[in-house]
């Protein structure tokens with residue numbers, strides 16, 4: 163379909179800005195693996211220190227890129243399916259707020275005034291502009307939801323008995339989750355962090371801040387994931403040459419995300435002392451609930467791929483795997499999606515390990531954790547984002563994809579990199595290798611008393627994976643910007659692949675309306691979170707020992723001459 167110049171421009175900017183920033187995000191990802199492998203024994207390189215780099219890496223890749231993309235992609239989906247455009251003023255105002263917020267936060271990070279990582283846990287303190295910037299980015303991304311709701315209700319009035327298109331349903335659900343979960347982080351920023359960062363309040367309730375953050379933080383991961391799921395359900399079967407196995411399965415999965423995405427954040431706080439065991443158990447059980455829609459997705463998409471493979475001539479039980487268009491440059495989106503799904507099998511399994519209260523004790527805050535999340539957010543999510551960014555830009559600008567054969571191998575190269583990288587991290591994590599630590603200064607520095615040789619192979623493996631990932635990401639940048647710089651050769655259109663459903667079940671009103679789901683969501687949220695927030699408010703904790711960026715050992719223990727960490731462990735062995 164044809165769309166206005168204004169919408170085209172808006173989508174180009176919303177895709178182009180975060181992809182440009184990704185250059186910084188990727189550079190700092192590679193630097194992480196280099197520091198951690200002990201190849202650098204310094205606290206900074208090229209004027210940027212380890213924690214500053216890690217903050218830039220997390221904020222740009224996991225927050226800025228994902229949020230800008232979700233808004234751009236959702237504009238495209240809503241316009242394409244509802245055949246009407248979003249309001250210009252609202253969309254550009256949302257864009258302006260997101261850009262202003264990003265500039266403010268980027269300044270604070272680059273100036274070294276906000277090395278607080280993407281979770282900005284207190285007592286780490288950032289410059290007020292970092293918090294304000296984050297708040298503006300979020301508020302900017304809220305605005306389109308209200309406009310899309312208006313577009314949707316106009317469409318619904320004209321089509322009262324037609325099923326809401328699955329992609330539209332997914333988009334609205336995603337942004338409702340986003341709106342609800344970000345209310346908590348907005349409260350954390352405006353009421354707790356900003357007054358403290360500005361010196362108006364002297365102290366802060368760290369546990370409450372963490373609990374509010376994780377109310378937002380786990381739902382955030384589904385806000386990242388749902389655009390990819392929308393692509394898997396509504397585009398992948400068609401690209402594979404088949405049909406979506408069941409439309410109803412997709413609807414059920416999406417509504418389950420609405421119920422379970424938010425009330426599970428305490429599973430990030432299993433080790434926090436102030437929250438009682440009952441709440442941890444309850445949210446642990448709900449965490450298994452939030453895996454159900456992903457299991458539904460795994461079976462539905464596998465069945466859709468099997469159908470496609472058989473249609474393409476496959477025989478035998480698993481022969482369909484051999485009849486899918488893995489390397490077709492004209493259907494490169496298939497490559498990005500199948501590669502992401504493959505990684506998500508491992509991302510899902512490691513997530514189930516994290517969700518277990520007992521196993522979590524072993525892996526919490528170890529390198530296992532980035533191993534898990536690089537197979538989720540840097541797996542299906544990142545691949546869907548970069549593949550779709552190239553696709554949307556190329557279609558809407560009428561420019562052909564630059565280096566199409568390279569483009570189709572990028573996702574597989576990325577998969578190889580991530581598998582090696584995450585294997586190193588997961589292996590190291592099981593041996594106690596900590597996350598978020600400049601290992602090159604201590605544990606991976608042979609001259610240091612904390613040197614831990616067990617982590618040499620694990621960090622080297624992660625370094626090898628990191629180099630391959632960097633090559634894949636650099637190739638993506640060449641393809642994306644190469645496409646931007648090439649000449650227009652085709653008609654400029656907004657066109658998305660649309661999968662028909664093999665089982666197109668008749669419309670069931672419960673799965674085509676939001677009210678009962680929103681009410682149930684509210685009830686589960688209150689039951690899961692009221693006691694957690696009460697606990698956190700009542701028990702602020704007695705305060706953590708002080709750490710300095712250059713050492714994983716608390717200051718007091720160092721002053722008292724005590725050894726901690728693996729050295730202490732080894733010395734205490736009989």
Ligand code: HAS
Nearest residue numbers: 383429430453456460464503510513516517526535538539
């Ligand atoms: Fe997670 C920590 C539990 C999913 C991201 N997670 C994190 C962190 C991040 C993150 C960033 O319970 C770290 C936060 C921090 O900085 O501290 N996670 C889960 C569970 C799931 C899960 C149960 N996580 C995700 C997704 C993420 C993500 C999705 C990003 C997008 N996670 C945890 C827990 C922690 C945690 C604890 C805290 C740990 C701690 O101690 O700090 C589930 O949603 C996973 C369900 C997924 C599945 C997989 C389904 C498989 C599919 C693929 C099918 C493939 C096909 C194709 C059909 C059940 C759909 C096959 C093709 C071939 C060619 C073979």
